[in-house]
Amino acid sequence: MRLLNVSILTAGFIGLTLLPLSAAEAGSNKWHNSDYSGCSSNNSSSNNDLCESALGENIYDLVDDGVQSGTDPLNSTISVNGVNISVSAWSDTYGKNDDLVVDAKLEKISDYYGYGVTNDDWETYYNPDHAIDNVNKVNGNVTDFDFVLLSFDQAVSVTGASFSWLYSNSDSQVSVAALDSISGLTSGSQTWSDIVADALTTASYDIENCDYVEHRADFDISDTSQYWLIGAYNTVFENIGGYIGNDAFKLSSVGFSVANDSPPAPSAEVSEPTTLGLLLAGVFLVAWRRKQL
Ligand SMILES: [Ca+2]
Ligand SMILES: [Ca+2]
Ligand SMILES: [Ca+2]
Ligand SMILES: [Ca+2]
Helix, strand or coil: CCCCCCCCCCCCCCCCCCCCHHHHHHCCHHHCCCCCCCCHHHCCHHHHHHHHCCCCCEEEEHHHHCCCECCCHHHCCCEECCEEEEEEEEEEEECCCCCEEEEEEEEEEECCCEEEEECCCCCCCCCCCCCEECCCCCCCCCCCCEEEEEEEEEEEEEEEEEEEEECCCCCCEEEEEEECCCCCCCCCCCCHHHHHHCCCEEEEEECEEEECCEEEEECCCCCCEEEEEEEECCCCCCCCCCCCCCCEEEEEEEEEEECCCCCCCHHHHHHHHHHHHHHHHHHHHHHHHHHHC
């Protein structure tokens, strides 16, 4: 279920976390898949608008800000504008049908390419396996869907993500979920379908090309939560068309907005005049009785 968009791109902070140009020189071509032909021909005006808009009020740049592995943000020293964040990796690589979600390895690929995930069934260190992917090159095996979990120490709305590398520059999708609880995710006994069934919201989005070193997806989920999954396209989260099995990317940054404080309970304001009225009535009653005596 996808909820209506809320205005979340209000901050003036142009937070596109472009990676340093010098790092591009350090990037070897071996990281790029042969079907990656660059993005310049795909730049449309709408894409440019997307690319020039803010990713969110706050930007968590995984490379610059650092990553602390784990599911408990209170144990993390990574803080973005006062919000502590930890990151962990998950994939469906366990069980009779290889469909139960268990932990995987969060993989720092480089200061340039950001982070990927290697699951228990990964085939080689090289692309696309060390990316966050649903690609399977082993005949007879089943597809595994890699996800990262971002744990925040307070409720946030994740507004988008940017990626440094795509396996396919024409058919890449990302799936997202806001979770109330991570007990199902960490139980070792649930499928992605089980986890989706208990999620606050799940959705999928196309990843747009911005330029050679930046690709991104904006999310329109209005729910706020401490726990957010971002991973390789899985139609269980939402089917938006496109092909499954060619989605692989490296995560470089995430945009998020902090949830507004809850408004004060209206009952407290309403009860004040009533209480004052009763108090005054009591005073007048006492005065009247004294006058009668
Ligand atoms: Ca992988
Ligand atoms: Ca894989
Ligand atoms: Ca699997
Ligand atoms: Ca795809």
